[in-house]
Amino acid sequence: MLLWVWLPIAVITLLHYGTGSEHVWAHNVLRRVYYLPIVVAAYQLGLRGGLVAAALVSVSYLPHAFAHIEHLAHTDPAPALEKALELVLYHLVGAVAGHLADRERRRRLELGRALGERLRLQQQLVRAGRLSALGEVVAGIAHEIRNPLHALRGTAEIVDPLVPRDRLERRMWEIHLSELERLDRTADRFLSFARPTPPRMTELDLREVAERLVALVGADARKKGVDIELELPPAAVGVRGDRDQLAQVALNIAVNALRAIGERGGHIRVSVRHDALFRGAPMHALRIENDGPRIAPELLDHLFDPFHGTHADGAGLGLSISERIVEQHGGFIEAANEGLGVSFTVLLPRAT
Numbered sequence: 489m490l491l492w493v494w495l496p497i498a499v500i501t502l503l504h505y506g507t508g509s510e511h512v513w514a515h516n517v518l519r520r521v522y523y524l525p526i527v528v529a530a531y532q533l534g535l536r537g538g539l540v541a542a543a544l545v546s547v548s549y550l551p552h553a554f555a556h557i558e559h560l561a562h563t564d565p566a567p568a569l570e571k572a573l574e575l576v577l578y579h580l581v582g583a584v585a586g587h588l589a590d591r592e593r594r595r596r597l598e599l600g601r602a603l604g605e606r607l608r609l610q611q612q613l614v615r616a617g618r619l620s621a622l623g624e625v626v627a628g629i630a631h632e633i634r635n636p637l638h639a640l641r642g643t644a645e646i647v648d649p650l651v652p653r654d655r656l657e658r659r660m661w662e663i664h665l666s667e668l669e670r671l672d673r674t675a676d677r678f679l680s681f682a683r684p685t686p687p688r689m690t691e692l693d694l695r696e697v698a699e700r701l702v703a704l705v706g707a708d709a710r711k712k713g714v715d716i717e718l719e720l721p722p723a724a725v726g727v728r729g730d731r732d733q734l735a736q737v738a739l740n741i742a743v744n745a746l747r748a749i750g751e752r753g754g755h756i757r758v759s760v761r762h763d764a765l766f767r768g769a770p771m772h773a774l775r776i777e778n779d780g781p782r783i784a785p786e787l788l789d790h791l792f793d794p795f796h797g798t799h800a801d802g803a804g805l806g807l808s809i810s811e812r813i814v815e816q817h818g819g820f821i822e823a824a825n826e827g828l829g830v831s832f833t834v835l836l837p838r839a840t
């Protein structure tokens with residue numbers, strides 16, 4: 489701005505004052521050159537910039553404009569009128585150019601936003617297509633695993649009392665049982681990914697979801713030396729949603745957080761916020777932060793894709809299930825390396 493607006497105004501003014509009054513043509517030219525910095529200021533800074541530049545030009549030009557014409561005024565008022573008109577025109581040009589530049593900038597911004605939204609929807613559609621094809625396969629596999637699994641669990645219940653508690657085989661038998669449990673949980677997760685149930689919407693207070701989460705993971709966190717901080721607003725935070733599904737979303741995120749912190753202990757913060765503005769819409773937010781290691785940027789882009797987990801004992805489905813649940817609620821879920829370290833924010837539309 490200094491280079492393109494203020495400096496040219498200063499130079500033109502200096503030339504004006506430095507040029508003798510006999511060079512009328514030079515003054516006429518210089519007077520019009522003032523329009524250039526005014527238009528540049530309007531283009532760069534909008535209406536305010538245009539008007540400020542016009543005002544600055546007027547202030548600089550005013551003493552010079554009327555210094556030499558007082559004696560002419562009583563004979564011929566035309567030059568005085570012309571110069572006064574020029575001052576008005578400076579402001580008019582500054583205002584019109586600034587207004588147009590502002591309008592253009594607003595349009596460009598809207599266009600950019602619309603393009604971003606379109607891109608997001610496109611990606612969502614591509615992902616939805618991939619997910620539904622994948623869902624079919626996963627549902628088939630999970631179903632096939634579950635049938636023999638039921639038979640295995642049934643027979644295990646019969647065999648269990650036959651394995652004496654004080655024998656070495658008992659330890660192996662317990663591993664056998666716990667692995668069966670794990671397989672059952674994994675099959676459950678695969679099925680809830682493949683066959684999502686539609687949410688049963690009721691009006692609820694988002695603070696309850698946060699409180700329930702802390703109650704659910706509290707014991708596990710204490711065991712791992714992780715302290716959980718709960719930050720809630722004093723008034724109810726009303727959203728429409730499925731209580732159990734939202735609890736599952738919160739739990740998925742919190743279990744990930746606990747696992748990311750590991751055994752060295754750490755800190756988790758669960759907070760609820762009123763009216764977080766998101767993409768122009770007012771939403772309520774549930775945020776879960778943890779102070780574990782940050783998420784690598786290349787993983788951050790695929791965090792919500794299925795089977796992108798980095799843990800051997802996880803299916804890599806928790807976040808993709810969570811994202812779908814939140815989207816079915818008309819909300820968004822976001823992950824970022826911020827807050828305590830890593831932060832997940834679930835945004836849900838306000839209950840009206």
Ligand SMILES: Nc1ncnc2c1ncn2[C@@H]1O[C@H](COP(=O)(O)OP(=O)(O)OP(=O)(O)O)[C@@H](O)[C@H]1O
Nearest residue numbers: 744745748797798799802803804805806807808830
């Ligand atoms: N708080 C976090 N800090 C660091 N990495 C995280 C965090 N939460 C998730 N991740 C990363 O995102 C990956 C995907 O998480 P997601 O919950 O979808 O799958 P998972 O936890 O591996 O398996 P599942 O949830 O199905 O048991 C995780 O494997 C982990 O690498």
Ligand SMILES: [Mg+2]
Nearest residue numbers: 740744806807
């Ligand atoms: Mg998980």
